[in-house]
Amino acid sequence: MAQYLPTRLDTSFAALSDATRRGVLEQLGRADASITDLAEKFHMTLTGMKKHVGVLEQAGFVATKKIGRVRTCQLGPRRLEEETAWLERYRQRWDERFDELNKVVEELTRKEKSDERKNRK
Amino acid sequence: MNARIESKPGPVKNRTTVERKSDREVVVTRTINGPARIVFEAFTKAELLERWWVPKSLGMTLLSCEVDARVGGKYRLVFDHSPEPAAFFGTYVEVKPYSRLAWTNDEGGEGGPVTTVTFEEKGGKTLVVLRESHPSKEALDAAGTGAVEAMGETFDQLDELLVALGESPGQ
Numbered sequence: 014m015a016q017y018l019p020t021r022l023d024t025s026f027a028a029l030s031d032a033t034r035r036g037v038l039e040q041l042g043r044a045d046a047s048i049t050d051l052a053e054k055f056h057m058t059l060t061g062m063k064k065h066v067g068v069l070e071q072a073g074f075v076a077t078k079k080i081g082r083v084r085t086c087q088l089g090p091r092r093l094e095e096e097t098a099w100l101e102r103y104r105q106r107w108d109e110r111f112d113e114l115n116k117v118v119e120e121l122t123r124k125e126k127s128d129e130r131k132n133r134k
Numbered sequence: 135m136n137a138r139i140e141s142k143p144g145p146v147k148n149r150t151t152v153e154r155k156s157d158r159e160v161v162v163t164r165t166i167n168g169p170a171r172i173v174f175e176a177f178t179k180a181e182l183l184e185r186w187w188v189p190k191s192l193g194m195t196l197l198s199c200e201v202d203a204r205v206g207g208k209y210r211l212v213f214d215h216s217p218e219p220a221a222f223f224g225t226y227v228e229v230k231p232y233s234r235l236a237w238t239n240d241e242g243g244e245g246g247p248v249t250t251v252t253f254e255e256k257g258g259k260t261l262v263v264l265r266e267s268h269p270s271k272e273a274l275d276a277a278g279t280g281a282v283e284a285m286g287e288t289f290d291q292l293d294e295l296l297v298a299l300g301e302s303p304g305q
Contacts, residue, residue, distance in 0.1 A: 100154065103160070104151070104152040104162075107152060109189040110186060111262070115167055118167065118260075
């Protein structure tokens with residue numbers, strides 16, 4: 014029904030769903046690296062690593078900079094905390110909604126029980 | 135990332151958990167104090183659904199709520215929203231009384247996410263598991279490029295291209 018998953022978050026989830034890409038983020042958390050460095054580290058072709066970095070870059074997790082002939086990667090403007098914060102807001106919204114559902118269901122359940130008692134009399 | 139967030143357990147209040155299961159799925163769970171039959175009705179009868187579905191924090195008022203909870207039946211919720219009312223709508227694809235319910239979310243066009251809810255009764259209480267699932271990773275990736283973002287990316291790419299061209303004289 015009402016959908017609250019913002020599309021930007023979808024991109025983030027897709028970006029973080031891959032083990033190699035999470036590894037790349039960890040690696041960049043320690044130090045900036047070139048795509049060639051990363052490809053070697055993760056035993057991948059240059060083309061394969063470029064794709065992964067591209068996905069991370071689109072989601073804002075990685076920023077790249079070309080210095081001379083070398084493209085250097087570093088952590089981008091977005092952080093995992095942001096995703097966690099979003100998930101918490103999402104949880105609060107559902108929590109609020111389910112609190113209301115709980116009230117409705119408790120009320121109906123009570124009503125039914127008292128009706129049953131009346132019927133038995 | 136296996137992000138999982140839970141509210142603190144209270145003496146009375148049941149916990150709501152949210153878990154991202156994969157790149158295309160988010161799962162919400164909550165135990166409701168009542169039998170599955172009543173919880174199911176609260177999901178499938180418009181006059182009950184409208185009493186709880188719209189969280190206050192959303193700051194939106196429900197203008198109308200139509201629910202035809204049969205396989206192939208439609209639902210339509212219209213919210214007071216500026217500048218125009220916002221409608222959320224879709225079709226029920228699974229309706230199994232008191233145990234399972236699934237609907238499509240079509241407001242964003244075809245290939246939107248599918249919401250599946252299961253109801254499991256235990257000792258007079260019902261565990262509700264709600265799963266929001268995108269049909270494919272490709273659909274999710276496609277949904278991931280909102281128009282504004284896409285524009286930003288296009289300009290970024292153009293910038294990169296111009297820089298690259300500037301860097302390679304004679305080509």
